[in-house]
Amino acid sequence: MTELNELFPEVTQIRDPKLKDAVLKTWQLALERGHWRIDDLSNVPFTLLVQTKTSLVEHTRSVTRMAMAVAKERNDLNMDYVIAGGLLHDVGKLLEYEKRGDKVVKSQSGDLVRHPVSGYGLTCEANLPLEVSHIVISHSDEGEKVKRTPEAILIHHCDFIDFEIAKRRETK
Ligand SMILES: [Fe+2]
Numbered sequence: 001m002t003e004l005n006e007l008f009p010e011v012t013q014i015r016d017p018k019l020k021d022a023v024l025k026t027w028q029l030a031l032e033r034g035h036w037r038i039d040d041l042s043n044v045p046f047t048l049l050v051q052t053k054t055s056l057v058e059h060t061r062s063v064t065r066m067a068m069a070v071a072k073e074r075n076d077l078n079m080d081y082v083i084a085g086g087l088l089h090d091v092g093k094l095l096e097y098e099k100r101g102d103k104v105v106k107s108q109s110g111d112l113v114r115h116p117v118s119g120y121g122l123t124c125e126a127n128l129p130l131e132v133s134h135i136v137i138s139h140s141d142e143g144e145k146v147k148r149t150p151e152a153i154l155i156h157h158c159d160f161i162d163f164e165i166a167k168r169r170e171t172k
Contacts, residue, residue, distance in 0.1 A: 026126040034094035066158040085135030092119025
């Protein structure tokens, strides 16, 4: 069986071992709560808003790597928070979506609670630092109501870069 750290190799670049374990624990909790098997993950699309072949794992890694590249260039951001926030920003999608037959659809709980909020809950349960939970809850529209940290600004923009380019490429 695939292990979570094989799916998200960027996690090994987190320097703080406690933070690294908490990131993996959050994904594990999301799998359990959403009733997913780890091998389902490569078939979960990263969005249901547009038709896409990009999986949640591919999108998560792409956002994380883009953010790491920018953070490295700038050299004034907390790289551990950037990696953890990138890897976790969409973890709540495992609760927002569910498998129905062969399809992945919006879940009942997803109709009531969007993934930034359910993801935030999971990060709190896994004892992530508030700085990382903040990145998760503020990465999308929810973040317009707070003052995003620099790391959260970075993940927010990398997320939308990946989403908008996928939308442009994959829709006719
Ligand atoms: Fe995302």
